[in-house]
Amino acid sequence: MTKIYNYLNNKIWKSNNRTIWNSSISSGLIVCLSAILFLFPMTLSTAYASSNDKQDKNSMVSGQELEKPKPVFTRNGSEISAKLIPRAKSTSVTLNFKVTKGGKLLDVKGMDFEKAARPEVDIKNYKSALFVVEIGDVSPAGSDATVNISSDFFASGTEYRVFNEKLPQPWFNSECHNVASKGRVRELMITVKDGGPFDSDGQANGSITFVGGPRDSFWGYALGTLFIRFFGIFLVLGVLMIGMMLSGMFFSRADSKNGAKESDDDLNSTSSDVVDSVSSDPEIIAEENVVEAQHDSEEIAPNADAEAKFFDEAVDDYEIAAAIATALHLHFQTSAPAPIVIEKTEPTATFQRVVCPVQQTNTWSNDGRSQIMRERQQTYNRTNR
Amino acid sequence: MSWSQVLELIQNILITQTGIPHVTWGQGVMLLIGLLFLYLAIAKEYEPLLLLPIGFGIFLVNFPLTPLMGFTEHGTPELIRVFYKYGVEWEVIPCVIFLGLGAMTDFGPLIANPKTLIIGAGAQLGVFVTYIGVLFFGFTLKEAASVGIIGGADGPTTIYLTAKLAPHLLGANALAAYSYMAMVPLIQPPIMRLMTTEAQRKIKMSQLRYVSPREKLLFPLIAITLIVLLIPAVAPLMGMFMFGNLMRESGVVKRLSDTAQNSLMNIVTIFLGLSVGATMKAEVFLNWKPLLIFGFGLLDFVICTFGGILTVHIMNLFLKDKMNPLIGSAGVSAVPMSARVSHVEGLKADPNNWLLMHAMGPNLAGVIGSAAAAGMFIAMFQ
Known part of the structure; x- marks a missing residue:
């Protein structure tokens, strides 16, 4: 070990200006350091996470948990607004809910995604949480109501997915109409039938409970924005x-x-x-x-x-x-x-290029250049970054 | 007072007022990691100005019951939490560091050869590849962006972006960024040799043109105008960077410039290093995410180096005066280490090939490029 250490030390750290490094040694060091950085803590961390009962679970921070949207609802007449910071956003957005036809908007609440989590559904696609929309006064019972959800957060590809746990396939697309409105605002218009598949209570009783949320393709967004x-x-x-x-x-x-x-x-x-x-x-x-x-x-x-x-x-x-x-x-x-060639040009819009002599192999000039480069390296030595 | 009461009292004191019974082996591991970074900083001089305070921060904060990174019952932040809250959480320190960097930077090589800016852009390839890569491992978009920026090889930018998007990953990201920045002379040469032929490494570049002081003086104003118009989100970083450079080039505020370069920079570096290190408590750090961050950080650096060299190869297809592809690796910020690596590799190929000043161009472009990438990410989440 001492021999290896001395070899590495001499080869890498005490070589000529620490510059002439053997590539195999470099690669070896990378692997060794990576092993230290990865394998050692990895083994320990796994055991540590499973064994330490005293560990504060809250401190195991999860990005998903931190980014969980927490909507705040306000009612303005027949309209209810949900203000929230969606996943993958740092600024808040507002979603406005209203019932335009066939009923009255009673309430809108947020719903924890975990209650509706299914293996086939990726939470990342639902950036702005799930909502429980309650509609009353649907008359006659069993008829349709139209829910209008508008926001400048929606894109043309935004869908509204519905969740009904009473159905064998609880998640499905609402096939909403996604239309552009004023400015950058887009409206999602969804027709919900009292007692139909979108109605979670499953009964044509004049009230509709409609659970769902806007969905955007996570990977589409991630890859699109990447390019x-x-x-x-x-x-x-x-x-x-x-x-x-x-x-x-x-x-x-x-x-x-x-x-x-x-x-x-x-x-x-x-x-x-x-x-x-x-x-x-x-x-x-x-x-x-x-x-x-x-x-x-x-x-x-x-x-x-x-x-x-x-x-x-x-x-x-x-x-x-x-x-x-x-x-x-x-x-x-x-x-x-090799003579000095100076392209003397009249003042024009182009650069006046000075072509210097080809770098010589003469010891004197090499020493001079080395000196200049050493001084420049000192100038550019910004080690306290 | 009976003996049993005395024993109970001693026992209570031992349990509630000393750290010994509360030591977990996770903390032991973190203490060792702290010592490892102290060793790298002191013995190996790997980015000592940052790794030493970070290492000590890790070491200090992982002793049990230490009132350093928490809050008191009244909600008052404890000592290092104060540094962290007002310096890092409020995004002050990275911007102040950029001020100092601006005051230290001579943009002459970049101004003389603006084409090298494109290399700085190409060298951000790894940032975006890593961003996608970590998403496959369950990272959120914000986390992925903060991990991706490690490849930009710019410590303050990494800290700035991470503090903004994923503060819980700050310690791991900062540590990965600074560790790999220190390892640039180890990481880059094999990739440079792999991606270039002997003849390409021997390409000599024509001497850079003279840049007048007036041009240097106006550069920060022109650059900040164009950059902030296109990416307003990067204004805090680039604004401070260019302000620092304007102080330097104006020559009329030497005292301010010197302060920004030295005293101010040193002061904030102490607080930054210590508070970043202090975020790495065992219960936060010892999970799979930091380990993945280190893995992807290395990959990020490799791809960024690859991207820079590839960009030069592509540019050479269109340029009359060919550029030496070795300067492409300098596109990964890490000023001036990656430029030095290019220079050294050039000298190996031809002892009369002096690439340092040519490599400084992409190197400075890398600083702007990584800040632009950070701005892009910030804008994406707005």
Whole structure:
């Protein structure tokens, strides 16, 4: 074990910058860690759950239990509204019940799904609970009444399923009419016959007890929303990408314009500075090109103080520039002969691309790049996430 | 007072005022799990800033009769419950962490190559596959969404979404997210090698263009406008993220930016870690759901990595300047670890291939992508 530990430790944690990891070791570690994380607690948890009598059952939290809709009913004239937070929702919805024809709405109550649970029925399809609708004054007894249930929570595919435990097949579709109403509201219109299969009391006695609930396909919703939302992310980030490309074009254009203007200004000012400075320097005067500059600058040089100042700065700049030029020259002489190619373009709407030399194999440049990358890694080290 | 009365008194004290008789072996298991995470944080330096407080939270809260995560008889929350209630339940801490992250983030690589945003979207594949996968195991839609987001590899986003949709899974989800984020260098390379050829790993990408400070300054404003218009539900997270970045890029509020990056971030990290760890009491944690979450979390990371690389392959079919598919794995947020992994894998294929800055683009896109996925889920349940 010690050998294995040492091997792993050396191989993984103390290898060169912790970076060169053997894939088989990686896979092995994943498996080991997974085993620790899964198998160990899994064995114990099963035993624990079955053996611990003192365990508080309420603390074994179930998502289904937490999301159980708890409708609150309010009556407004002949209409009863149920306000509830359906399963898979965080905001409340309102379902309005009324009897439009053939009777009077007496009461609407919520019903626990467990009372109507059957193996063939999936509770997930019933997002907004079950309701017991009581209708009275059905006259004549045994006639039909029309129940109207409206909500903006219903979709065009919403059905209303009826539960009647007295029937051999207690769950069945009410074949309701699902019609669009004002705004996003949809209405489910169900015709219920007194004493018919929808009537839980089973008697044509002038009152109807109608148990059921709106049903939406859980898997249809889950899969549908999966695709919509996954491609929604592409859409959002695509829009952001287009926005950034446009802003990038705008800024590149603006920057290149400014850059061109500044470089023109710099060029003008530098040439005049150079000219001013070299005109006072006896050593540089000997240089042929500077002599030319001197001739051009005779009219420009304003006064002696300014000349001296420009002279000092220009000499410094020249020294630095010469050092950089020498270094670059030596570097590119010693490395592969890949010249710097700068695609100089006029300021346009496209990016001004600078094509850098192909990455060289020279030790000096590699060391430099390694240094830069190490510094960048430090910059991007956000370990306290 | 007789001896029997003294003994009865001692017995009463032992039973009612000390924890020893109340220790269950479930708590023992949780103490060991707490110690395991402390070990990973301290000895292995696996996301220590989060796993250490989480580990200690697990350890502390699983001693019996501790007045830490409950409520008093008067309904006053106990110590860690206060942190949890006002920090996590009220969804404050994840947003404050996003503020700090925004202040730490340089969006330059993303702005220079906006195409990488698509990789960030593609790398969310695992989030949705896991979302469907866990539904088959009886999870509710809200639970499935909160488990799916683990693959986004973004701790604060995971905590934010879970606290909103399935707070009872908070501990397991946060732990899975941070554990796997720490294991990114172990999880990703085999998948990267599996999905790329030697030649593809050697692809060199052209240097990123220069991004001006003005462009960086305007980026948070442009990004937040577009994102919040399309997904208003993500405004708390992205709003704080972009606000933090604006503070950074403006350069005029250095003190605020520094505070957001350092002091504030550190303070909320302490409370976040401790309160997340404290949600993992034995009676809540030791059931099959957290175990499934860990299983699917790993799968989620794998598929997200796969999705990111696949997206680059697809993009390369249409691009003139090919992208190195290794940067696809960086689409899983986990900043900057997954970018580093891409860089390291690139170096293995070609010691002169420097992918770090190229990989930072999809990496940052992954942050936005996972927040967008979280926003999508929140909107779905509204």
